[in-house]
Amino acid sequence: MRSTKAIIDLSALRHNLKTIKSIASDSKVMAVVKANAYGHGLVEIASALEDAEMFAVATLKEALTIRKAGIETPILLLEGFFDASELDAIVEHDLQMVLHHWPQIEDLKKFSKNFSTDKKIACWVKLDSGMHRLGFAPEDLAKVEQQLEQIQCVDKPIKVMSHFASSDEPECDFSDIQIVRFEQSTEHLIAEKSMANSAGILMHKNAHFDWVRPGLLLYGCSPLSDSCGADYGLHPVMSLESQILTIKAIKAGESTGYGRHWFAEQDTILGLVAIGYGDGYPRHAKNGTPVWVNGRLVPLVGRVSMDMLAVDLGADAQEQVGDRVVLWGKELPAEKVAPFMDTIPYTLCCGVTRRVEFEYIDSTQDQT
Ligand SMILES: Cc1ncc(COP(=O)(O)O)c(C=O)c1O
Numbered sequence: 001m002r003s004t005k006a007i008i009d010l011s012a013l014r015h016n017l018k019t020i021k022s023i024a025s026d027s028k029v030m031a032v033v034k035a036n037a038y039g040h041g042l043v044e045i046a047s048a049l050e051d052a053e054m055f056a057v058a059t060l061k062e063a064l065t066i067r068k069a070g071i072e073t074p075i076l077l078l079e080g081f082f083d084a085s086e087l088d089a090i091v092e093h094d095l096q097m098v099l100h101h102w103p104q105i106e107d108l109k110k111f112s113k114n115f116s117t118d119k120k121i122a123c124w125v126k127l128d129s130g131m132h133r134l135g136f137a138p139e140d141l142a143k144v145e146q147q148l149e150q151i152q153c154v155d156k157p158i159k160v161m162s163h164f165a166s167s168d169e170p171e172c173d174f175s176d177i178q179i180v181r182f183e184q185s186t187e188h189l190i191a192e193k194s195m196a197n198s199a200g201i202l203m204h205k206n207a208h209f210d211w212v213r214p215g216l217l218l219y220g221c222s223p224l225s226d227s228c229g230a231d232y233g234l235h236p237v238m239s240l241e242s243q244i245l246t247i248k249a250i251k252a253g254e255s256t257g258y259g260r261h262w263f264a265e266q267d268t269i270l271g272l273v274a275i276g277y278g279d280g281y282p283r284h285a286k287n288g289t290p291v292w293v294n295g296r297l298v299p300l301v302g303r304v305s306m307d308m309l310a311v312d313l314g315a316d317a318q319e320q321v322g323d324r325v326v327l328w329g330k331e332l333p334a335e336k337v338a339p340f341m342d343t344i345p346y347t348l349c350c351g352v353t354r355r356v357e358f359e360y361i362d363s364t365q366d367q368t
Contacts, residue, residue: 126161270313
């Protein structure tokens, strides 16, 4: 059987949550599990994060998947509702939501007129402190507060949040500007506040506020270039593994794969690995991308195919068919692989396809 699999280590995940809690020790943690928990499996990850005080997701469907699994932890919809028809389910399943633009407030006013339960919806007003993606302009906050005050189904006091544009660039001072804008525009409010994503948690202690919102850190990766999760005491949660499917000796000057994108400089031995872009290994990975085989790193050579890729094992290779290969994970951090694909660890984890078997382990080794 083809043995391409993603091994998901739930004890590493819990260890990472504990580590984040020690870094942001005065804040509660909203664990970001959107996009199928960054490709790790939403229900399995949410079930293992018993110590997270809240989950954050992007869609109602994601929130309902968590609720259907019997998990009662508070959940925040990071983009709120897309359509007013979602509001009944938001109330029924006790979800919290972000409000980021006026049409949502207009819909809430209409919804509230027919609102006949004692339940209220906890709302986070998102402020645009400079990213210019989602959020109200800080100067609109007073008007937003005034209007929400009048809406019966909105739980009071409201909560406030913002999001960093470039917290993963330590040399850039824009995050400091955003923190000041957020602080100044919300200082009059006695409200729960949230700003820091993973990079914010690592780089901006003054932005931890009441709630931190880690995504990538939970999964054991660093959002900062030139560093790995291990530098912050984190353990990779996903290991993407496969096996050598066949071994092939080729002569100097010969090529491998579609388009003949790499030529052997000397006689060598190739290992063909049973993983390709059909499994989520990026097709545009460059020659030289590191691949872990039997305890050593060898270069990817030639174009990645749908079902397989080639590595140069060298003329003296001792590898055998069936030997274990790690594309990223414990032996080879995703942060070290991603630059060879002009991407970031986020997309690698999110991109693993459904063809890959997911195996969940809870290693007993002491992770603390
Ligand atoms: C609003 C918001 N908060 C927090 C996060 C988590 O980000 P990270 O994975 O960098 O921690 C995200 C992710 O995109 C987000 O959109």
